[in-house]
Amino acid sequence: MATKSYEHHFSSANLPFGIGSSAPTHEKPQAATRIDDSVIFLNDLAEDGLFSGIEGLPHGVFALDTLNEFAALPREVHQQVRRALQAALEDGGLSRFPDKSVESVSKVAMHMPVRVGDFSDFSCSLDHVQNAGRIATGKIGAPPAFAHHPIGYQGRASSIVVSGTPIPRPKGHFPTAGEVVFSPSTAVDYELEFAAVMGKPLPWGEQLSAAAAEDHIFGYVLLNDWSARDIQVFEMPPLGPFIGKNFGTTISPWVITPDALSPFKTSPPSPAQPTSKHLKVDPLSTYDIQTTAEIITEDTRTVTCTSKLAELHWTLPQAIAHLVSGGCGLRTGDIVATGTISGHQTGQYGCLLESTEGGRKPIVLKDGSARSYLKDGDTVEISAVAGGEDSGVGFGCCSGRLVGSKLTPPHACKVLLQAALEVAL
Amino acid sequence: MATKSYEHHFSSANLPFGIGSSAPTHEKPQAATRIDDSVIFLNDLAEDGLFSGIEGLPHGVFALDTLNEFAALPREVHQQVRRALQAALEDGGLSRFPDKSVESVSKVAMHMPVRVGDFSDFSCSLDHVQNAGRIATGKIGAPPAFAHHPIGYQGRASSIVVSGTPIPRPKGHFPTAGEVVFSPSTAVDYELEFAAVMGKPLPWGEQLSAAAAEDHIFGYVLLNDWSARDIQVFEMPPLGPFIGKNFGTTISPWVITPDALSPFKTSPPSPAQPTSKHLKVDPLSTYDIQTTAEIITEDTRTVTCTSKLAELHWTLPQAIAHLVSGGCGLRTGDIVATGTISGHQTGQYGCLLESTEGGRKPIVLKDGSARSYLKDGDTVEISAVAGGEDSGVGFGCCSGRLVGSKLTPPHACKVLLQAALEVAL
Incomplete structure (x- = not known):
C-alpha cells in the first residue's frame, strides 16, 4: 500500500x-x-x-x-x-x-527526536474512560478520581520508538480455556494519543499551575500507546497496566511547536471544572486538532477513527500540572500523553477495545476482512492536522507495523478477552 | 539522635x-x-x-x-x-x-550511584499483597495474576534520590469529611524494599529467563518507596499508583555486588512454582539478607520492622524476567525493586499501612508517641546485612527525613484513609 x-x-x-x-x-x-x-x-x-x-x-x-x-x-x-x-x-x-x-x-x-526522561500517560478523555470501563467491567461511569483530576500512570521510557519502527507482537500471561498461559498476545490494540515533549525542566519538589505548565512544553507529537488487552486486563488489579503496555510505544518524528499551533487555540466544549486552583486553565487551553487512525493492510487503508483533541475532558497542561503536583519535577525530554482520544459515537473511538466492544463486534476493513484486534502485518497510522487539511500545519504521521508470531487463531480474540475479564474482575 | x-x-x-x-x-x-x-x-x-x-x-x-x-x-x-x-x-x-x-x-x-533509566517496582511479597489487600479492600487473598507472575508497575525515575535527601510531604487529592481536597497528604508511609541496579543492557524485543537475568544485575541497593496512602488509594482505580508514589524514592548509596553476596545465596522457603518456563529459577535464587526499618525521632530510634529478603514469594531475577517478557528491554542504570518486604507477623511488616492496619491501630515509638503514619521530622532508616551482623557484608543504610507542611492534625490519619477507601472502592 x-x-x-x-x-x-x-x-x-x-x-x-x-x-x-x-x-x-x-x-x-x-x-x-x-x-x-x-x-x-x-x-x-x-x-x-x-x-x-x-x-x-x-x-x-x-x-x-x-x-x-x-x-x-x-x-x-x-x-x-x-x-x-x-x-x-x-x-x-x-x-x-x-x-x-x-x-x-x-x-x-x-x-527519536529526544532522549526520553520519564513517560507519563493519562486518561484525559471522558468518553474513553466511560467506554473502556463499561466494556472491561460492565460498570457505567468514570473512576471516582476522574472528576477531580486526570488519571495517569507511569509508562516505560526505554521502549518508546520513532514512527516506522516495526512492533513485535508481545508475549505475556493471560487466561484462555480455563488456564493461564504465557503466549503471544491475541488482543493487540492501538491507542490514538497526543503528547507533549517537555522543554524547560522543573526542579524536584516544585509545583506548577496548568497555565504555567504551557511554558514547559517544547512541542507536541502523536503517540500510539500499543496495548495487549488480554495481558493488560489480567495484570491490572491492583497496580495498573505494565507488560500489556511496556513492549512498545510509537511517536511521530516531528515535534510541532506551540508557536506553530497558536493560531489554532480553542476552548474545550465542556471544560473540566476542577476544585483545586492549580488545575484551572485559561479558556483557550487546547487546540483545534483533528486526529485520525487508519489500519493499513497490503491492499487497503481503512480509517478506523476520527476524533478531536479539544473534546478531551482534561487538557495536557492540566495533566502536567497534576503530574508534578506531588513534587516529582520534570526533565527535558519527558513525554506526557493524553491517553486515547475518543469521541462519543461510532467512528470516533481511538482504539479497537472501544470500536469492537472488547473484541465482541469486529470491524470490517475495506478489503472485506474483519478485525477484533490487530493481525500480524497490519500497519496502524495515526495522523493529525490543526484547523483543517488546508491549514499547512499538521503532524505528519505516527506509523508502526505489527510483526511477529503467527500463533493467533483469528477467531480467538473475543473469547480470550472475555475469559481474561472473568478471571480479573 | x-x-x-x-x-x-x-x-x-x-x-x-x-x-x-x-x-x-x-x-x-x-x-x-x-x-x-x-x-x-x-x-x-x-x-x-x-x-x-x-x-x-x-x-x-x-x-x-x-x-x-x-x-x-x-x-x-x-x-x-x-x-x-x-x-x-x-x-x-x-x-x-x-x-x-x-x-x-x-x-x-x-x-546517586547511577543515572537511572527506568524504575520498575514490584509486589514480590505474598504477605504484603495479602495484608495490604485485606486492609485496603477487606478482601482476603492475592490478586488473580500474583500466582502466575510478580505484579509490577512503572515508577518515576526523575524523583529517585540518594539516602540523606529530605523528602517533602507531598500534596495531592483525597477525600476527607465528605469532600475531595487537594492538600498535604496526611498518610505518608515508607516501604522497606530491596532493588537491583541493572548493568548489562538487554536490547528491545529480547527476552530473558530468570536464571539469565542475574547476569544483567550490576548490584543491589536498599530502597524506600515513600507512599502517600490517602492520595494513592483515591487515585489507584484503575491505572495504579502515581502521585501517591512519584514524589520521592530513596536508595542507599553503595551498590553491593553479586560477588560480595554470593556466599549468602539461599533458597526461598516456599518458592513460587511458575507454570511458564522463563520464570523458573535455580534453587539458590535469593540471598540470606535481613532487612530492618527504624523510625528515628529527635530522641529515639524505634525498630518498626525486621524482615527477610528470602521470604519473598517471587525473587528479583523472576521480577526482571517478567518485566522484559513482553520485550521492553533493559538499560544500564534501570532499577528493579521487590516491593515491600514483609513477613507474616507483627514486627515483620515493611510499611505502616500494614503495621497500623491502615492507620486504625497506631504503633507506639520508644519516646511514647504514637504513629498512624509519619510525622514531619521523622526519619526512616532502612538497613540490611547478609548472613548476620558479624558477616562483614551489609548495605549501610537508606535514610530520609520527612519534612514539610504542619497542616496535619495528628489524629486525622485513620479517619481520612477510611474515607478515601470508602470513596475509591
Missing part, C-alpha cells in the same frame, strides 16, 4: 523540529526541520550564519543527535530560530538555504 | 561501588568504594596503576560522575577490579593505597 507523504502538513507556518540522517551527506543523526517534502538540516544553516544573531543559541546545538539541549533553551530562543527560518523562506524560499542543507524527505531517515 | 556508622557492613569481603565527593580533594563526584569507615576514591587507584592489568577497563571510567559506564562492562571486569582491591588490602591494608585516595566516611558526601 502506497505511503502518504503528508507534505501539505509542513508549510512555512509549521517549521517543526526533528532528528534526521541521510547518507552520505548527513550520516550522523542531527537536528532538522521540514518544508513540504524537503528536510533542511539546521546545523548547515547555523554554519552558514543564519542564526548568528540569536543570543543564547549554543554553538553546535543542531549537530547533536537529540533535541534535548535545544529543547531546554528558553522559549524565546526557539521563537528566534523560527523567525529566522521564516524570514529566509519569505526572502527566497528553499533556494535561500545552502544546497547541501536540503534533502528530499524520501532520502532521510528520522530518529 | 546520633547516626549509626554501619562500618561493620563494609569489610574487605564487601567492596561496594558508589559515587562520592569530598572538598577540597575530590570536589567532583566520582567512583569510590568503602572499607570500614574509610572511602577510597577509585580513580586515584587507577592513576596509581592498581588496575593497569585489567583488560577492558576504560581509562577514566572511575572519574565519571555516575557508575553507568562501569556497570555496563562485563561481569569479569567488575570481578577483576574486586580482586585487585582485595589483593592490595591483603598485602598491606589501607596503607597500600595512596594517601590522597583515602578519606573518612564522615567527610564524604554520597551521590
Whole structure:
C-alpha cells in the first residue's frame, strides 16, 4: 500500500523540529526541520550564519543527535530560530538555504527526536474512560478520581520508538480455556494519543499551575500507546497496566511547536471544572486538532477513527500540572500523553477495545476482512492536522507495523478477552 | 539522635561501588568504594596503576560522575577490579593505597550511584499483597495474576534520590469529611524494599529467563518507596499508583555486588512454582539478607520492622524476567525493586499501612508517641546485612527525613484513609 507523504502538513507556518540522517551527506543523526517534502538540516544553516544573531543559541546545538539541549533553551530562543527560518523562506524560499542543507524527505531517515526522561500517560478523555470501563467491567461511569483530576500512570521510557519502527507482537500471561498461559498476545490494540515533549525542566519538589505548565512544553507529537488487552486486563488489579503496555510505544518524528499551533487555540466544549486552583486553565487551553487512525493492510487503508483533541475532558497542561503536583519535577525530554482520544459515537473511538466492544463486534476493513484486534502485518497510522487539511500545519504521521508470531487463531480474540475479564474482575 | 556508622557492613569481603565527593580533594563526584569507615576514591587507584592489568577497563571510567559506564562492562571486569582491591588490602591494608585516595566516611558526601533509566517496582511479597489487600479492600487473598507472575508497575525515575535527601510531604487529592481536597497528604508511609541496579543492557524485543537475568544485575541497593496512602488509594482505580508514589524514592548509596553476596545465596522457603518456563529459577535464587526499618525521632530510634529478603514469594531475577517478557528491554542504570518486604507477623511488616492496619491501630515509638503514619521530622532508616551482623557484608543504610507542611492534625490519619477507601472502592 502506497505511503502518504503528508507534505501539505509542513508549510512555512509549521517549521517543526526533528532528528534526521541521510547518507552520505548527513550520516550522523542531527537536528532538522521540514518544508513540504524537503528536510533542511539546521546545523548547515547555523554554519552558514543564519542564526548568528540569536543570543543564547549554543554553538553546535543542531549537530547533536537529540533535541534535548535545544529543547531546554528558553522559549524565546526557539521563537528566534523560527523567525529566522521564516524570514529566509519569505526572502527566497528553499533556494535561500545552502544546497547541501536540503534533502528530499524520501532520502532521510528520522530518529527519536529526544532522549526520553520519564513517560507519563493519562486518561484525559471522558468518553474513553466511560467506554473502556463499561466494556472491561460492565460498570457505567468514570473512576471516582476522574472528576477531580486526570488519571495517569507511569509508562516505560526505554521502549518508546520513532514512527516506522516495526512492533513485535508481545508475549505475556493471560487466561484462555480455563488456564493461564504465557503466549503471544491475541488482543493487540492501538491507542490514538497526543503528547507533549517537555522543554524547560522543573526542579524536584516544585509545583506548577496548568497555565504555567504551557511554558514547559517544547512541542507536541502523536503517540500510539500499543496495548495487549488480554495481558493488560489480567495484570491490572491492583497496580495498573505494565507488560500489556511496556513492549512498545510509537511517536511521530516531528515535534510541532506551540508557536506553530497558536493560531489554532480553542476552548474545550465542556471544560473540566476542577476544585483545586492549580488545575484551572485559561479558556483557550487546547487546540483545534483533528486526529485520525487508519489500519493499513497490503491492499487497503481503512480509517478506523476520527476524533478531536479539544473534546478531551482534561487538557495536557492540566495533566502536567497534576503530574508534578506531588513534587516529582520534570526533565527535558519527558513525554506526557493524553491517553486515547475518543469521541462519543461510532467512528470516533481511538482504539479497537472501544470500536469492537472488547473484541465482541469486529470491524470490517475495506478489503472485506474483519478485525477484533490487530493481525500480524497490519500497519496502524495515526495522523493529525490543526484547523483543517488546508491549514499547512499538521503532524505528519505516527506509523508502526505489527510483526511477529503467527500463533493467533483469528477467531480467538473475543473469547480470550472475555475469559481474561472473568478471571480479573 | 546520633547516626549509626554501619562500618561493620563494609569489610574487605564487601567492596561496594558508589559515587562520592569530598572538598577540597575530590570536589567532583566520582567512583569510590568503602572499607570500614574509610572511602577510597577509585580513580586515584587507577592513576596509581592498581588496575593497569585489567583488560577492558576504560581509562577514566572511575572519574565519571555516575557508575553507568562501569556497570555496563562485563561481569569479569567488575570481578577483576574486586580482586585487585582485595589483593592490595591483603598485602598491606589501607596503607597500600595512596594517601590522597583515602578519606573518612564522615567527610564524604554520597551521590546517586547511577543515572537511572527506568524504575520498575514490584509486589514480590505474598504477605504484603495479602495484608495490604485485606486492609485496603477487606478482601482476603492475592490478586488473580500474583500466582502466575510478580505484579509490577512503572515508577518515576526523575524523583529517585540518594539516602540523606529530605523528602517533602507531598500534596495531592483525597477525600476527607465528605469532600475531595487537594492538600498535604496526611498518610505518608515508607516501604522497606530491596532493588537491583541493572548493568548489562538487554536490547528491545529480547527476552530473558530468570536464571539469565542475574547476569544483567550490576548490584543491589536498599530502597524506600515513600507512599502517600490517602492520595494513592483515591487515585489507584484503575491505572495504579502515581502521585501517591512519584514524589520521592530513596536508595542507599553503595551498590553491593553479586560477588560480595554470593556466599549468602539461599533458597526461598516456599518458592513460587511458575507454570511458564522463563520464570523458573535455580534453587539458590535469593540471598540470606535481613532487612530492618527504624523510625528515628529527635530522641529515639524505634525498630518498626525486621524482615527477610528470602521470604519473598517471587525473587528479583523472576521480577526482571517478567518485566522484559513482553520485550521492553533493559538499560544500564534501570532499577528493579521487590516491593515491600514483609513477613507474616507483627514486627515483620515493611510499611505502616500494614503495621497500623491502615492507620486504625497506631504503633507506639520508644519516646511514647504514637504513629498512624509519619510525622514531619521523622526519619526512616532502612538497613540490611547478609548472613548476620558479624558477616562483614551489609548495605549501610537508606535514610530520609520527612519534612514539610504542619497542616496535619495528628489524629486525622485513620479517619481520612477510611474515607478515601470508602470513596475509591
